[in-house]
Amino acid sequence: MKNSLRVLRAERGWSQADLAEKLGVSRQSVNAIETERFDPSLPLAFKLAKLFELPIESIFEE
Amino acid sequence: MSFCNKNLTPLQRRTMQLMGGVMLLTVVTNLSTPSLVNPLVDVFPWLSPQGGHPSALLVGTLSAFSVLPVLLAVWVAGRYLKAEPDEFVRTLVVRALLWGFAVTMAGNAVAGVFMNVYLRPFPLTVLNADVFFISTGISFRLIQWSYR
Numbered sequence: 001m002k003n004s005l006r007v008l009r010a011e012r013g014w015s016q017a018d019l020a021e022k023l024g025v026s027r028q029s030v031n032a033i034e035t036e037r038f039d040p041s042l043p044l045a046f047k048l049a050k051l052f053e054l055p056i057e058s059i060f061e062e
Numbered sequence: 063m064s065f066c067n068k069n070l071t072p073l074q075r076r077t078m079q080l081m082g083g084v085m086l087l088t089v090v091t092n093l094s095t096p097s098l099v100n101p102l103v104d105v106f107p108w109l110s111p112q113g114g115h116p117s118a119l120l121v122g123t124l125s126a127f128s129v130l131p132v133l134l135a136v137w138v139a140g141r142y143l144k145a146e147p148d149e150f151v152r153t154l155v156v157r158a159l160l161w162g163f164a165v166t167m168a169g170n171a172v173a174g175v176f177m178n179v180y181l182r183p184f185p186l187t188v189l190n191a192d193v194f195f196i197s198t199g200i201s202f203r204l205i206q207w208s209y210r
Contacts, residue, residue, distance in 0.1 A: 025147070025149070026148050026150065028150065028151075029149070029151070040149070041149050044149060
């Protein structure tokens with residue numbers, strides 16, 4: 001699944017570690033999601049949407 | 063999280079300690095139970111009603127001790143997976159457990175052929191649980207490395 005996590009994170013000037021800390025996951029998880037090698041669960045996707053104040057569909061797309 | 067010792071969360075550290083304990087218990091139970099048969103029969107002769115052969119009850123009870131580390135390992139792994147908040151790490155652990163299982167089963171299959179051909183036991187088969195733990199650990203590191 002494609003996502004714009006890297007762009008959104010860069011816009012806010014956050015490092016992967018910063019985002020990982022905000023989400024309560026490991027930096028490796030953020031990296032795996034950003035590189036589209038791991039699709040997050042619905043609860044984590046909602047967490048991301050809430051954090052970036054965007055709807056889920058504008059972060060993730062098929 | 064690089065899973066170096068200094069980066070482990072308290073839950074991961076505790077799980078590693080428990081798994082270490084289980085590995086040690088595997089060695090203790092699987093290597094000591096066969097040598098307990100004769101001393102027990104010497105002390106309690108009624109455990110050997112068939113003249114020299116230990117009773118099924120004794121062998122069954124002793125062999126049940128070998129199951130303890132396996133049950134404990136399942137409990138430790140389940141406890142960890144239930145408590146781990148990071149779903150990505152959980153995925154890695156489950157994949158590593160499956161690889162560990164596959165390696166152990168494959169090793170057993172190979173050892174089974176050797177045992178049938180040479181008609182003697184293959185020593186590593188008594189440490190199946192340890193083979194499983196070690197191969198799971200190595201698998202975890204390899205899977206984790208593949209995501210770098």
